[in-house]
Amino acid sequence: MTTPKDAPRDSFEVRLEWRNTDVPSRPANQFIVSMSLPNAAGQSDAIHLTLGQVDPPVISGSPEQMEQQLRSLGSLPVETLGRYVLTRARLAELVEVLQQAAINYDQMQQQSGG
Numbered sequence: 001m002t003t004p005k006d007a008p009r010d011s012f013e014v015r016l017e018w019r020n021t022d023v024p025s026r027p028a029n030q031f032i033v034s035m036s037l038p039n040a041a042g043q044s045d046a047i048h049l050t051l052g053q054v055d056p057p058v059i060s061g062s063p064e065q066m067e068q069q070l071r072s073l074g075s076l077p078v079e080t081l082g083r084y085v086l087t088r089a090r091l092a093e094l095v096e097v098l099q100q101a102a103i104n105y106d107q108m109q110q111q112s113g114g
Contacts (some may be wrong), residue, residue, distance in 0.1 A: 030054055030078045036085075047086045052078040 030052035035044040054076050059066045086094065 026081055027053055028081055045087070047088065047091050049084045049086060051081045051084075053081055054078045 028051040032048075032050040032052070034048045034050075036046040036048060037044070039045050057069070057073060057076060059069045061069070
């Protein structure tokens with residue numbers, strides 16, 4: 001195990017090779033964020049992120065029939081796509097990456113006139 005006293009003095013980069021990236025993309029439209037239970041010091045030390053997907057119900061008929069169908073639903077099942085645990089530092093990195101993705105997306109839309 002590397003300890004701070006025998007860690008390399010010069011910084012360097014290690015190339016990451018992503019594996020298993022051929023899984024199908026699935027839309028995520030439901031999110032739960034919760035904190036871990038407090039540790040012995042009484043602090044939550046992790047953020048739990050759950051991603052899910054729910055399809056809208058098929059509702060048809062007259063406005064009155066549609067309202068009745070919606071009222072009788074009760075609940076909709078959400079399929080869990082993944083559960084992730086992040087430290088506060090990793091959460092900040094994820095927020096930064098997502099903000100940059102949003103900026104890039106907006107710039108692409110402006111350039112394409114969309």
